[in-house]
Amino acid sequence: MTKTCDIVIIGGGIAGISLAARCAPMMSVTCLERETSLGYHSTSRSAAVYIPNYGTALLRRLIGMSGDVLAGDAIVDGGVTSHRGELALVTEAEADALAAYMDGSTGLAEITPHEAQELCPILRTEPFVSAVYEASAADIDVDKLFQGFIRMARQAGADIHTGQEVLSLTKTGSTWRIETKTDRFETPIVVNAAGAWAGELAMHAKASPITITPCRRSAAMIPLADGLDPSPWPMIASISEAWYAKPDAGRLMVSPADQDPIAPCDAWVDDMVLAEGIDRFEKATTVTVTRVEQQWAGLRSFAPDHDPVVGFDPVATGFFWLAGQGGNGIQTAPALSQLAADLITGAAVQDAVSDVDLISGLLPERFI
CATH class of the missing domain: 3.50.50.60 (FAD/NAD(P)-binding domain)
Structure with a gap:
């Protein structure tokens, strides 16, 4: 019929x-x-985060238009966002990435590596020359x-x-x-x-x-040493998107921020890509990853x-x-x-x- x-x-x-x-x-x-x-x-x-200053100028407008709905009662009573904040970390070689990130942005604060470390105590200061903090970034359920x-x-x-x-x-x-x-x-x-x-x-x-074009994005969940509570930490990321990490139920979700084109499929983790991303994360922090509790990959698709x-x-x-x-x-x-x-x-x-x-x-x- x-x-x-x-x-x-x-x-x-x-x-x-x-x-x-x-x-x-x-x-x-x-x-x-x-x-x-x-x-x-x-x-x-997806482990989505609401980041108003992320992406192209058009995407930033769409994200901003969605903010009140995500935080309000229109879809779900009580909203679906909770405060997180985001730190984008800048090395000396990433001046161009910093300029592009700041272009057209609103509500960002450029801070020192030591100020970034106060927000996220596992960060090393020596690899970085500055950081950008976005206080309005929020976790999305x-x-x-x-x-x-x-x-x-x-x-x-x-x-x-x-x-x-x-x-x-x-x-x-x-x-x-x-x-x-x-x-x-x-x-x-x-x-x-x-x-x-x-x-x-x-x-x-x-x-x-x-x-x-479908692209793969991988992630892993890693445990932290006893006594470390990541719940008040912001999301941390390389400003050029070489890696990122965010707190998740007492652990850290770490991603190599990969964006490798693949055919449409049930995406799987490329172990080498994930390992390289974890290595970049380790070089930026004092964390040594000895165990991965969970790993997965998903698809994100792009127009030209x-x-x-x-x-x-x-x-x-x-x-x-x-x-x-x-x-x-x-x-x-x-x-x-x-x-x-x-x-x-x-x-x-x-x-x-x-x-x-x-x-x-x-x-x-x-x-x-």
Whole structure:
């Protein structure tokens, strides 16, 4: 039997689910996830932090627009953020990276290595010439946020299906036909929220040939010596993103901040890459890593300019892009999902995101 609805969202990560939550009160929504659990490849493997001054100028705007929603009650009562702070550490060779980081930033404080050590006592001072402290950085409870969006979507009537890999995507007239192993769907609007598979899905739809590159990001959880309580420490990172670490339930999550392109897959840790990242962390701190309690890898996917791709495709009518968040899908989800829903439904784009430059910087036709 063929099922019909106003919109089919392909991808059940934070992008697809948050959009389903926004659209479901206004239209019939079906969300299809290829895996047997939602958010499997990226969302569930993310240790997201809200960092307002992170990424491109466009991303910083989207992150800033999402801040009040993440901290407030709109998605989850009590919000999903808690104070953390972030220290970006600068070596003598990273002057250019520092200048780029500070360009267009707000609310940052440049401090000395000794002042950085007071905030995070495991830091060495001798490798660094300065540090940048962002007091507004905050931990994000990813699961709490994700479950909040799932609950919103289902309460508004969205049909969310797992284990539904799209095998065929064709269009006749104004109708898209989607086939999975067990079901068929017809809809006038298909949303490409397929994450690492967004490029492949666009090819099946004969949409614009926009390259979405999946990249691996690895991490490990390491224990600390008895007596060390990392809970008040900020997240610490190389300003050029050669490594980072953040407290997590009495331990430290350490990442080499790798961004190695790979084919869409169930990502695995490259042991050498992880070891090199841990070595860089050890050289920056007084911690000697003798044991890894857990390690994992996830996927983050990028458009060529590292900004998200959001909007209707200029070639394939009714095909909507919501892809290329590049590891920022969690902290931009409130703003991007609302903007995408407004564009899809034809509603007046909310004032906070109505700037023409912002919208044009997201639309897929910028690559055509």
